[in-house]
Amino acid sequence: MPARINAALIAMTVAASLVVAPVTGLAQAGVPTPAAGFCGRFTTVNSRVTQQLTDLEAKRAKKRSEIEAKLKERRDARLTRVARHRTEAEQKLDERLAELEAQAATDAQKQAIADFKATVTSAQQTRRTAVDAARETFRTAHEQAVATRHDGMRTAVATFKSSVDAAVTKAKTDCDAGVTPATARQTFTASVKTAKDKLRSYIQALDKIGPQVEALAKTRNDAVRAANQTFKTTLEQAQATLKAAFP
Numbered sequence: 001m002p003a004r005i006n007a008a009l010i011a012m013t014v015a016a017s018l019v020v021a022p023v024t025g026l027a028q029a030g031v032p033t034p035a036a037g038f039c040g041r042f043t044t045v046n047s048r049v050t051q052q053l054t055d056l057e058a059k060r061a062k063k064r065s066e067i068e069a070k071l072k073e074r075r076d077a078r079l080t081r082v083a084r085h086r087t088e089a090e091q092k093l094d095e096r097l098a099e100l101e102a103q104a105a106t107d108a109q110k111q112a113i114a115d116f117k118a119t120v121t122s123a124q125q126t127r128r129t130a131v132d133a134a135r136e137t138f139r140t141a142h143e144q145a146v147a148t149r150h151d152g153m154r155t156a157v158a159t160f161k162s163s164v165d166a167a168v169t170k171a172k173t174d175c176d177a178g179v180t181p182a183t184a185r186q187t188f189t190a191s192v193k194t195a196k197d198k199l200r201s202y203i204q205a206l207d208k209i210g211p212q213v214e215a216l217a218k219t220r221n222d223a224v225r226a227a228n229q230t231f232k233t234t235l236e237q238a239q240a241t242l243k244a245a246f247p
Contacts, residue, residue, distance in 0.1 A: 038185040039175040053161050057154070064150050071146075075139060086128070093120060103246070112245030119238040127231040134223035141216050145209040156202045163195035 097117055104110045167188050174184035 167191035
């Protein structure tokens, strides 16, 4: 995630640079006067930047869809794997209980087996509920963190584009009103630089989800370990009680 976000920041910075670079380079490009070149070309420059930002947002939307698809694929695969393991565990328990029932010679032993089965089944359900809750909490919080990050990036791009549009409108008004092209260009360039700086600051201020996801994963894992330990303790106690019925 950090690499993709950095790539997006670089792309947006490059796009922002396009607003200023072609304007400040007109004199070297052979334009008769920097002023005339600015007033004649800034609209074209803005169209290029707008297209750059549109393309960037499209790429980000595509990347977001890919991330969401991968998260869903991983979640579905995990759920399938968990369901398979649980089914296998239940089958093994049923097989073991069937073997014990075949060995039971007294009513006391049969009751011990029934009690053991009830205890283990209840413990399994308790563990399953706790584990599922921990995983669901993690999934929901993780997806929310990703969505919030994406929304923040989208807001940053939209704000930057709005600022650039306003700078272009101001430049056009200045040129049409007879403001000296040099002054119009200076105002335009300063406005775009301010927009770029705000864009960079906004993105840098966005919460990084890496540490957040790590904390969420730790909370989930701790909950799963606690549930497994509780199940293990209950199982060991039930096994000891059952063993005592089969001297």
